Amino acid sequence: MEYTVETRCLHLEEEKNKDKDFGSVSFPIYQTATFAHYGVGRSTGYDYTRLQNPTREQLERIVASLEGGCDAIAFASGMAAIATLMECFKPGDHLIVDGDLYGGTIRLFNSVCKNKGIEITAIELAKEDPLPYIKENTKAVYVETPTNPMMNITDIKKLSEITKEKGLLLIVDNTFLSPYFQNPLSLGADIIVHSGTKYLGGHNDTIAGFLVTNREDVKEQLRFFYKTTGAALAPFDSWLILRGIKTLAVRMERAQENAMAVAEWLKGQSCVTKVLYPGLPEHPGYEVMKKQARGFGGMLTFEVDTTERAQGILEHVKLIQFAESLGGTESLITYPVTQTHADVPKDKLLENGITDRVLRLSLGIEGKEDLIADLAQAFTAASK
Known part of the structure; x- marks a missing residue:
């Protein structure tokens, strides 16, 4: 069987x-x-x-x-x-x-x-x-x-x-x-x-x-x-x-649900200049993903308008934790230029579009309303 x-x-x-x-x-x-x-x-x-x-x-x-x-x-x-x-x-x-x-x-x-x-x-x-x-x-x-x-x-x-x-x-x-x-x-x-x-x-x-x-x-x-x-x-x-x-299936489904909701919310924020999530129809890899995968996952990357705002968001998130790694039950936000890609030469970072305004999110299994509310308060605090 x-x-x-x-x-x-x-x-x-x-x-x-x-x-x-x-x-x-x-x-x-x-x-x-x-x-x-x-x-x-x-x-x-x-x-x-x-x-x-x-x-x-x-x-x-x-x-x-x-x-x-x-x-x-x-x-x-x-x-x-x-x-x-x-x-x-x-x-x-x-x-x-x-x-x-x-x-x-x-x-x-x-x-x-x-x-x-x-x-x-x-x-x-x-x-x-x-x-x-x-x-x-x-x-x-x-x-x-x-x-x-x-x-x-x-x-x-x-x-x-x-x-x-x-x-x-x-x-x-x-x-x-x-x-x-x-x-x-x-x-x-x-x-x-x-x-x-x-x-x-x-x-x-x-x-x-x-x-x-x-x-x-x-x-x-x-x-x-x-x-x-x-x-x-x-x-x-x-x-x-x-x-x-043992819980991979249920976690992946919930993380994907949260990622889609957060991606849509981010698209509506005037200070967000780019949202990279392959589950969005406008993503250049959307059709390929539909063909070769059964889902879009729980990872997304976004860019804001200033370095100060990016760092302010990191300072003010509460529920979402500012930490390296991904894929866990807890949602994490990462600053690639100082964390996951700190050893990559600056010219290579810029070539790939990884600036000090780019943030990466790993969505966990919390309630999506709570995640969006946490981002909203962090965005507000970062604007002050």
Whole structure:
């Protein structure tokens, strides 16, 4: 029997070992570093938690099921997942990446990957054809869609047709939409990246990352680097993400409802010069999103008329918290130029439209009336 995505957030198609777990509804936390053997050549199937752990394996099976992959690998953070992924490339390899990415990813590409001899070319994949940039040593294309923070939308299927024709890996960061709203593997991607800290965890209480693939050859390579570099997610954190995924469907729906309501409200404010939310029909990626995703998500970015107003809003929000991160039950407002993208060169920020007047909102599950009222009072206070 094939379950719906809502059900797969809680149950695998074939649950195993229920008797061994004493019928536990909440999957047990195997908080152990190592596993004893019955004798020489007689293993339980587990050796050492860096290599495998039952709690983490349950989480990995569920994430793989949600994304339609043959394997999902759970890491200690989203950046640990991306850093391990980059071990698949060697000096002299060339990657084409989106110009608008999370600042930590940009930092890794520019400061670590380039120093290791990996060539990086950043372009606007939502607007530019990557074909002219593909070279003999090009190995992969890396994209976020929607991008962080400017909410650019790339047509994954169209891009995958190019990467498959050229024999390149297509890597898609699916953090903003989660597997509830978007499944890049079904659109032709080879590897999915998740910051599990965000929507998968959903409660702002733990850090995790994932790589998911539907290719056996890629799975073997990723598993080798995973066990070798040792960036595995701990058992208790695995359990926290398992717990978070149980409410993924209801949280994503509520966050999207709130994002749409707040986006419409922002459009009516005279001091707001730009609202970037792919659920708005005027967004340039709206039609692509309708085609490749089941929803628009809970993230939006907006720009106000002055730096003073932007900073005043941050000073005066009360219910919405001024903090980094996203995807949790609580709504958060972020200032990209000093937080998520603080290490990105100023000229690159301006090129991407990230100014000191730009604010990013992650809508949580509070009442939308309360969120709008909080923004309204913050806007009023910032005008004084």
